[in-house]
Amino acid sequence: MEDYPRTLMEFETCFSTEESCRDYLFRLRWPDGFSCPRCSHEKAWPIGTTLFQCVKCGYRTSVIAGTIFQDTKKSLRLWFHAIWHVTSQKYGANALGLQRVLGLGSYHTAWTWLHKLRRAMVRPGRDRLSGTVDVDETYIGGEKPGKRGRGAAGKVLVVVAVEVKDSRIGRIRLRRVPDASAPSLEGAVKEAVEPGSIVRTDGWGGYARLSEMGYVHEVVRKEADIGRNLLPRVNRVVALLKRWLLGTYQGRISISHLDYYLDEFTFRFNRRTSRSRGKLFYRLVQQAAVVGPVPAKRIQQGTVNL
Ligand SMILES: [Zn+2]
Numbered sequence: 033m034e035d036y037p038r039t040l041m042e043f044e045t046c047f048s049t050e051e052s053c054r055d056y057l058f059r060l061r062w063p064d065g066f067s068c069p070r071c072s073h074e075k076a077w078p079i080g081t082t083l084f085q086c087v088k089c090g091y092r093t094s095v096i097a098g099t100i101f102q103d104t105k106k107s108l109r110l111w112f113h114a115i116w117h118v119t120s121q122k123y124g125a126n127a128l129g130l131q132r133v134l135g136l137g138s139y140h141t142a143w144t145w146l147h148k149l150r151r152a153m154v155r156p157g158r159d160r161l162s163g164t165v166d167v168d169e170t171y172i173g174g175e176k177p178g179k180r181g182r183g184a185a186g187k188v189l190v191v192v193a194v195e196v197k198d199s200r201i202g203r204i205r206l207r208r209v210p211d212a213s214a215p216s217l218e219g220a221v222k223e224a225v226e227p228g229s230i231v232r233t234d235g236w237g238g239y240a241r242l243s244e245m246g247y248v249h250e251v252v253r254k255e256a257d258i259g260r261n262l263l264p265r266v267n268r269v270v271a272l273l274k275r276w277l278l279g280t281y282q283g284r285i286s287i288s289h290l291d292y293y294l295d296e297f298t299f300r301f302n303r304r305t306s307r308s309r310g311k312l313f314y315r316l317v318q319q320a321a322v323v324g325p326v327p328a329k330r331i332q333q334g335t336v337n338l
Contacts, residue, residue, distance in 0.1 A: 194269055
């Protein structure tokens with residue numbers, strides 16, 4: 033089922049009531065049809081705005097339990113509007129913009145919602161990159177290139193993996209790593225790239241064991257310094273990432289939340305050629321329905337300058 037609104041008009045028609053949002057979530061959570069968690073019966077009736085009751089045993093299942101909407105006091109319509117807003121902005125939404133569009137009384141609510149939605153932007157168990165993949169690292173949080181293998185104060189090291197599609201860029205993966213040691217880099221590559229793929233890196237020793245790990249490792253550049261001499265495709269992605277962080281978030285983001293910003297950027301980047309914004313909306317609601325809830329307490333505010 034890939035049923036999603038194509039335009040704002042369609043969106044407003046599709047989701048004009050709480051029931052329509054609830055039923056949409058129901059279809060996303062049980063794409064192959066409902067199955068009662070207790071007795072496996074296949075029929076359920078809606079009860080109220082978020083519950084479904086098994087016709088056979090009477091067991092009640094909430095359509096928002098176990099999703100990022102769990103425990104929300106706001107309407108699903110408002111959430112769906114937030115998701116539409118977030119996915120229809122080419123460069124993403126910031127909290128102030130979301131607060132204004134939804135008419136939320138609290139900036140903090142808008143800010144928290146954006147964080148919850150970001151956590152839904154990475155599909156659990158997503159495919160790894162394959163074919164030919166360029167891998168390099170960059171520092172986020174400072175312009176000065178640092179020496180590899182040593183920590184640089186206030187900076188975060190991010191591994192960037194980019195699929196090579198002739199002269200174009202395919203999908204990407206971004207992963208924060210504690211350092212540029214072999215175990216850190218090997219872990220990041222393993223998570224991002226399908227074994228058997230060609231992995232191209234520079235001459236840094238941290239990548240030396242990739243061929244033992246089942247990759248076809250090609251060293252395409254002898255140097256091993258970081259920050260200035262990125263592989264060209266990685267360099268293009270990093271330039272876009274930094275511009276996006278500066279433009280959308282005015283360069284003020286929390287380093288402790290950086291993983292989620294990286295996920296949001298990846299989500300947008302990998303779908304940049306998608307013609308339909310509605311399809312992004314569909315993906316994000318779908319993923320929001322399978323990603324577990326995020327207690328607001330775990331999202332703490334705090335910013336640093338990039
Ligand atoms: Zn049942």
